[in-house]
Amino acid sequence: MTINYELKFFDYWHVSSGLSGGAALDSYAVKDSAGLPYVPGKTIKGLVREAAEMFWDRGDIDKCFGSRGSKVGQENNDDTTQAQCYFSSAIIDEKIAAEITSNELESNLFEIISATKIDENGIAADKSLRDIEVVLPITLIGRIENIDDKFAQNLVRALKSVKRMGLNRNRGLGRCEFKVKEL
Template identity: 40%
Template sequence: MTKTINITIRFFSQWHCGSGTSAGADVDELVVKDKNGMPYIPGKTLKGLIREAVEDYVSFSSQRDVLGMLLAETFGKELGEAPEQTAGCAHFGNAVLAEAEYEAIVGNHAQRYMYNKITTTAIDDDGIAKDHSLRSMEVVLPCILYASITGVPEELAVILSESLGMIKRMGQKRNRGLGRCEIKEGGNI
């Protein structure tokens, strides 16, 4: 038997999940956006973060072996773990804004107010900016996103839900204060 788990991601600081693209000389790193220019977190990113949290949680369990097999079944096996890469039974949806909030922002063409730009530069030992070290990054303002995880085996659902609390930061520059968040079960997409 499988279960669907709805999750809520509440950001307390600006965050950046990169798209791998830039805006030329203006911004070096853009966030991932949908067709309407709205930010979201890809399900693949969520899967990796949640898998790591669940693995950490399970590592303290006395049932590591049994749970390890259940993890592989749920999240899949990567190359190196097995001779062949296999898909897991769970599906991680993208984390998005609530539908009403999304519609209001897009309907009023207010997408640009979701973003900010931060810049950083390297400083040498004399306190002077190093040449060619200025970098800019697009970030999303703090917001609340929602996602669903379907196909979670019931035996792992409670552990997965409890593991969500172990994730405290998400995205790039987590060690610099970006992406502080709380993830917990509940909420509707």
């Protein structure tokens, strides 16, 4: 079974590429080879797994999402489980992406925001200014494949539980909603 979904962002969002811009930027948003933003499947998988852990049986979580071998107190434990479910990256719809790239509009999807630490006296702390590249609110599409029928409804529930994503999600960035389009 496959779940197709839309991931709609309501605010600026930032999923980090891990790259710094030196003096220009502290962190770039992740982009594909065409310069378009996307959310990696592993990011979605991690957030959905975190949501699923609130109401799913541990054995089913390990089957669907996979597990690592070494558990607390069990060094060198090779008891790993391969993930059954495959999480694609969430990307811009193909037709919209083609329109954006053919008109060279990729840079219009991004803004730079700045933040600084304010000390107890209300004054900006020295050397605390940070600039990050954020993506404008946009809708992405993705899918989860190879789903056992018994996992489908819990995966939908976990997807719908994810309300924020990316950097500073607890400070106003990355407010989002997953909408299941097709089961």
